[in-house]
Amino acid sequence: DKVGVIGVPSCKGQSAGGVQHGPKALRQAGIIDKLTQLGVEVYDYGDLVFEQFDDDTPILGLKNPKNIGLAAKKISDQVSRVIKDDQIALTLGGDHSLSIGTIHGHAAAEKNMCLVWVDAHADINTPLTSPSGNVHGMALSFLVKELKEYIPQIPHFEWIKPCISAKDIAYIGLRDLDPGELWIVRNMGISCFTMHEVDRYGIDMVLRMSMQAINPHGDRPIHLSFDVDSLDPRISAATGTPVPGGLSVREGIYIAEELAATGKLTAVDLVEVNPLLGTKEERDLTVYAVYMFIISGLSLCVI
Ligand SMILES: N[C@](CCCC[B-](O)(O)O)(CCN1CCCCC1)C(=O)O
Ligand SMILES: [Mn+2]
Numbered sequence: 001d002k003v004g005v006i007g008v009p010s011c012k013g014q015s016a017g018g019v020q021h022g023p024k025a026l027r028q029a030g031i032i033d034k035l036t037q038l039g040v041e042v043y044d045y046g047d048l049v050f051e052q053f054d055d056d057t058p059i060l061g062l063k064n065p066k067n068i069g070l071a072a073k074k075i076s077d078q079v080s081r082v083i084k085d086d087q088i089a090l091t092l093g094g095d096h097s098l099s100i101g102t103i104h105g106h107a108a109a110e111k112n113m114c115l116v117w118v119d120a121h122a123d124i125n126t127p128l129t130s131p132s133g134n135v136h137g138m139a140l141s142f143l144v145k146e147l148k149e150y151i152p153q154i155p156h157f158e159w160i161k162p163c164i165s166a167k168d169i170a171y172i173g174l175r176d177l178d179p180g181e182l183w184i185v186r187n188m189g190i191s192c193f194t195m196h197e198v199d200r201y202g203i204d205m206v207l208r209m210s211m212q213a214i215n216p217h218g219d220r221p222i223h224l225s226f227d228v229d230s231l232d233p234r235i236s237a238a239t240g241t242p243v244p245g246g247l248s249v250r251e252g253i254y255i256a257e258e259l260a261a262t263g264k265l266t267a268v269d270l271v272e273v274n275p276l277l278g279t280k281e282e283r284d285l286t287v288y289a290v291y292m293f294i295i296s297g298l299s300l301c302v303i
C-alpha cells in the first residue's frame with residue numbers, strides 16, 4: 001500500500017503549549033524512514049501551514065473558533081486529496097481537534113467509512129456541554145449526524161457537514177467521560193469498549209466486537225483515530241490530559257495490527273503527543289510507543 005504523511009502542528013484545540021511540536025517529534029523518531037525500509041511507499045506532504053489569527057474570541061465558551069475552523073478546512077481538503085490518490089492518509093498531530101478535518105475529508109473521499117476512536121476520552125462534548133471550551137474534547141460532536149440539532153452555529157464551522165452516524169463509531173480505551181458525553185454515548189447508541197471491557201474481554205475480543213458492530217462485512221474503509229493518551233500514562237506521560245489505567249503498548253500495537261490486517265485501513269490520526277510535557281525519558285517513551293504503534297500496523301499493509 002501507499003501511505004501519505006500529513007503533518008498537522010495544531011495546538012489551539014487545547015491549552016498546553018507544545019503539542020504543535022508533535023509532528024516534528026514523530027518524524028524525528030524515524031517513522032517515515034522505517035516505513036520506507038519495510039517496503040511501504042511513503043509520500044511525505046510535509047506540515048500544513050496555518051495562518052494565525054489573534055482576533056479569535058471564544059463563542060459560547062468554545063476557544064479559538066476561527067483558527068480551528070479554518071485549519072480543519074485545510075486538513076479536510078488535504079486528507080481527501082491523499083485518499084483519492086489511493087494512499088492511506090497518515091496524519092501526525094497536533095491536538096485531537098484536527099480529527100474534525102481528517103474525518104470530514106475521509107468521508108468526502110469514502111462515503112461508507114467507519115471510525116475506531118482509541119482514547120481515554122470520548123471527545124464528543126458539544127460546545128454547550130464542554131467543561132473546558134477546548135475543541136479537542138468536542139471534535140466528534142460536529143461530525144455525528146444524530147447530534148446536529150444539539151450543535152449551535154459556530155462561526156468558521158458552518159462548512160462542516162455531519163458525515164458519520166453514531167452506529168459507525170466504536171470507542172476503545174475510554175475511562176474519563178464528562179456528564180454530557182456519558183448522556184450522548186448512552187443515548188446515541190455508540191459502540192463503547194471502555195477499559196472495563198478491555199479488562200473483561202481482552203483486546204482481541206474487543207476488536208472483534210468493534211468490527212462486528214461497525215464493519216460486519218469487512219467492506220468499509222476504516223478511520224483509526226489514535227489519541228496517545230489512550231495508552232497508560234506510564235508509557236505515554238508526554239500528553240496534555242493523561243488518565244491512569246490505560247492500554248499497554250502491546251494492546252495498542254494489537255489494535256493497529258488487527259485493523260491494518262483487514263486491508264481496509266484508509267486513514268490514521270496520531271494525536272496529542274506533546275514533547276514539552278514530562279521528562280526527556282517520558283517524552284522519548286511516549287514517542288516510541290506511537291512509533292511502535294504505527295510501524296507495527298502499517299508494515300502489515302505491504303504484505
Ligand atoms: N473531556 C475533557 C478532556 C478532553 C480531552 C481531549 B483529548 O482526548 O483529545 O485529549 C475534560 C476532562 N475532564 C474535565 C474535568 C476535570 C478532569 C478532566 C474536555 O475538556 O472536554
Ligand atoms: Mn484523550
Ligand SMILES: [Mn+2]
Nearest residue numbers: 096119123227
Ligand atoms: Mn482525544
Ligand SMILES: [Mn+2]
Nearest residue numbers: 227229241272
Ligand atoms: Mn489527549
